[in-house]
Amino acid sequence: MEDRRAQPRMLCADLVRIHFRDKLGRQRTKVANLEDISLGGVCLQLDDPLPKETPLRIAHPNGEFRGRVRYCIYREIGYFIGVEFEPGCKWSRRQYVPEHILDLRHLVSRSVKRAARQVAEDVGLVRGVRNPFKSIVVRSIETIYAIDEALRILSAYDPAGPPSVPVYPQSGIGFGASEAPRGLLYHRYRIDNEGTILDAKIVPPTAQNQPTIEDDVRKFVTKFMELPREQLTWKCEQAVRNYDPCISCATHFVKLEIDE
Numbered sequence: 001m002e003d004r005r006a007q008p009r010m011l012c013a014d015l016v017r018i019h020f021r022d023k024l025g026r027q028r029t030k031v032a033n034l035e036d037i038s039l040g041g042v043c044l045q046l047d048d049p050l051p052k053e054t055p056l057r058i059a060h061p062n063g064e065f066r067g068r069v070r071y072c073i074y075r076e077i078g079y080f081i082g083v084e085f086e087p088g089c090k091w092s093r094r095q096y097v098p099e100h101i102l103d104l105r106h107l108v109s110r111s112v113k114r115a116a117r118q119v120a121e122d123v124g125l126v127r128g129v130r131n132p133f134k135s136i137v138v139r140s141i142e143t144i145y146a147i148d149e150a151l152r153i154l155s156a157y158d159p160a161g162p163p164s165v166p167v168y169p170q171s172g173i174g175f176g177a178s179e180a181p182r183g184l185l186y187h188r189y190r191i192d193n194e195g196t197i198l199d200a201k202i203v204p205p206t207a208q209n210q211p212t213i214e215d216d217v218r219k220f221v222t223k224f225m226e227l228p229r230e231q232l233t234w235k236c237e238q239a240v241r242n243y244d245p246c247i248s249c250a251t252h253f254v255k256l257e258i259d260e
Contacts, residue, residue, distance in 0.1 A: 009036040009043075012098035013177050013184040018044065020056035032058075033177065033186055034098055035080070039090050041067060044081045049074070056083065060096045065089055077207045100179040116145040132216065132242040169195030182244050183208055209243040216242075 014034040022028050033045035042058065042065070050056070050069050058065040067085040074080075085091070120141050175188035183205030190199040217239050224232060 009038045010098075010101050011036050013100035013179050014098035015175065015177055016044075017059045018056050019059065020050065020054055023051075031175065032081075033184070035184075037091055037098055037101075039092075041070075041082065041084045042091075044083060045077070046079050046081060049079045050081050058083070060098075062096050065091065075211045077203050099177070100184070115148055116141050119144055133238065135242045169193060180205060182206065206244055213240055213243050 012034055015031055016034050017029055018032050019027065019029050030046060030048075035043040035045055037043075044058075049072050052069050052072060054069040056067065056069065058067070065083075065085055066089050067083040069081055070084045071082040072079055123137055169191065171191060171193045173188065173190045175186070177184055177186045179185075184203075185205060186201075186203040188201045189197055191197055217236050220236060220239050221232065224235065227235065
């Protein structure tokens with residue numbers, strides 16, 4: 001994938017509407033997964049491709065971004081589309097904060113989460129992390145943060161009101177995205193008037209992690225070919241677990257073969 005954005009990227013998990021014209025000049029609107037965002041652009045995930053240089057608008061609750069498609073690459077779960085913002089169009093947190101944006105500096109700087117902040121300071125992660133081999137440490141800090149947040153929610157719990165509301169089936173399409181330690185879980189369903197699911201699409205984090213895992217392992221092996229085979233295999237297994245521990249726990253994922 002082409003990767004020419006010089007600004008730091010923030011991983012996120014949000015759904016946005018994009019507006020563009022197709023090859024016949026017809027106005028089109030689609031819902032896209034917002035994968036990451038930076039000062040000068042975004043990465044979107046769509047079911048269908050978009051030609052390079054396609055101008056588009058990305059709508060968010062407080063306005064919109066305007067830009068052009070710079071790359072469109074297919075991976076196992078869909079098309080990843082890089083968008084460069086137009087000159088004069090830049091992202092800022094004051095304007096729009098995507099859902100589930102991952103910024104360790106923000107996570108550990110909130111004074112109400114002193115335990116997570118203290119642990120981050122103790123292990124030297126306050127300024128952020130770009131090394132995937134430290135992802136387990138970051139997840140540990142997120143776990144401490146989650147426990148603090150759970151305790152806060154429980155202490156403020158108000159049982160007033162019914163625990164559920166009646167639901168009446170009707171035809172339509174529903175979709176959503178949720179964040180887990182391994183990444184974004186995206187799901188979409190189409191139902192009829194009787195509530196029967198006619199179509200379902202579920203994209204788990206594992207499917208999204210796979211291309212990046214393969215790319216990282218390929219680069220890692222090339223760089224450390226001089227290591228003994230057992231040590232190199234062990235390091236490759238670590239690289240897999242950095243992104244997705246479920247893969248390496250459930251199967252023997254790495255089978256290293258070296259042609260000399």
